[in-house]
Amino acid sequence: MPELYVPKGLDDAVAFMAAHAGAALPIAGGTDVLIDTRVGRASAEWLVDLSPLGALAGLERDGETLHIGALTRIRTLELDRELARSAPALVEAARVLGSVQIRTMATVGGNLCHATPSAEMPPALLVHEGEADAVGPEGTRSFALAELFAGPGRTTLRPGELLAGVRVRVPSASAGSCYLRQTVRWSMDLAGVGVAAAVEVEGTTVTAARVALGAVAPVPLLVPEAADAVVGGELTDESAAEAGVRAAAACSPISDARGTAEYRRDVTAVLVRRALRIAWLRATGSWPAGALAPINGVLPEEAA
Amino acid sequence: MRLELTANGDPYRREIEPDATLLDVLRDVIGLTGTKWGCKTGDCGACTVLVDGQPVVSCLQLACQVDGRAVTTVEGLGPDGDLGDLQAAFVRYGGAQCGFCTPGMLVSAEALLRHNPAPTEAEVREALAGNLCRCTGYNKIVDAVLETAQSRATA
DSSP: OOEEEOOSSHHHHHHHHHHTTTTEEEESSOTTHHHHHHHTSSOOSEEEEOTTOGGGOSEEEETTEEEEETTOBHHHHHTOHHHHHHOHHHHHHHTTSSOHHHHHHOBHHHHHHTOOTTOSHHHHHHHTTOEEEEEETTEEEEEEGGGGEEETTEEOOOTTOEEEEEEEEOOSSSEEEEEEEEOSSSSSOOOSEEEEEEEEEETTEEEEEEEEEESSSSSOEEOHHHHHTTTTSOOOHHHHHHHHHHHHHHOOOOOBTTBOHHHHHHHHHHHHHHHHHHHHHHHTTOSOTTOOOOTTOOOHHHHO | OEEEEEETTEEEEEEOOTTOBHHHIIIIIIOOTTSOOOOSSSSSOTTEEEETTEEEEGGGSBGGGGTTOEEEOGGGSSSTTSOOHHHHHHHHHTOOSSOSSHHHHHHHHHHHHHHOSSOOHHHHHHHTTTOOOSSSOSHHHHHHHHHHHHHHHHO
């Protein structure tokens, strides 16, 4: 096991990470890092304990911007009633991650920086126009969250850099979002396919839309051409289905224990259609405020 | 390094290895062996304890991160030498067979009932999703939790 370094503050943590680049691994909730180091999936001489950096934990609202500190626990998002109304995709992604125990420990920053292709939070944060804030030896920089992911288990963070938080846009009205996933089991499973969608509506016209996919490419994927299929008119079954077809064409899933590539492509198309439909119902006031969607998005009339 | 915490209300001050998990400290340093070492990958829930009232898997919890905090283990769920109401319900319903998952089940169920005193069956199953049992088939455990919620409400 590596040695543990407890930094005196964020600057100290960054300085230590930079001085031990390649040999130090930040640890927050520990739910990925401790397993990785135990089974030899990650090796480090040092673990840098970020948990004393309390300033990086918590949610802060500023108009349409929601700042999510990197050390915010997944459980905090899951239980936020206001967020369930204003940014339901974030809550729907948080509530299916691991178990209650894991969600109590795991952090948003850890879920992002572990860069698992099937991670729940990235698609939900991407459709809310996530911007990453990183702190490094050369100061702070911000970039589109999609640029954080370099490949399975790899980020674009520079040596010594730490993710401080992510900012998302939460439109004040006439907008809706949704996160759905396919798994073999409802809990304690990784997404076979994860899909997030968001729409903004003026009158009965979709003015903006975003679709993001998890578990079907080496990195979480924004698919603008899928979202474009529903922009410019009322969201219909046909336009949502077309978005699904485009999303399925844009992804590049692998075959593994959670499904074949072909199956995942089919499920992607279905979940994109359902997620857009639910986001539209929310944006147009046709969905009970704060109510979460079924995990796979099957609505009662659709199941019948 | 020095660690101070309370476990089931009792204060402890111990020298620990910096990389020790809370599970290591509870079982091997303090001697509270009710908390079980199952998978050590956070999947089985047998090592679940409460930290400041919140359920965590102690196998993935660095002990140094809970310095100064209050830990509750299965030993703290009942009066000294006797069963708590939730534990008694598990016995009545046959919610334990081999018993290895039981401490974690009890702690997760207790966390649920404190957070949500009147859970639905679905909410009980969701709360216990991170606790695996290979014996009972879960139904008797769920029944025991639901009955405890009811009896606490009328107590």
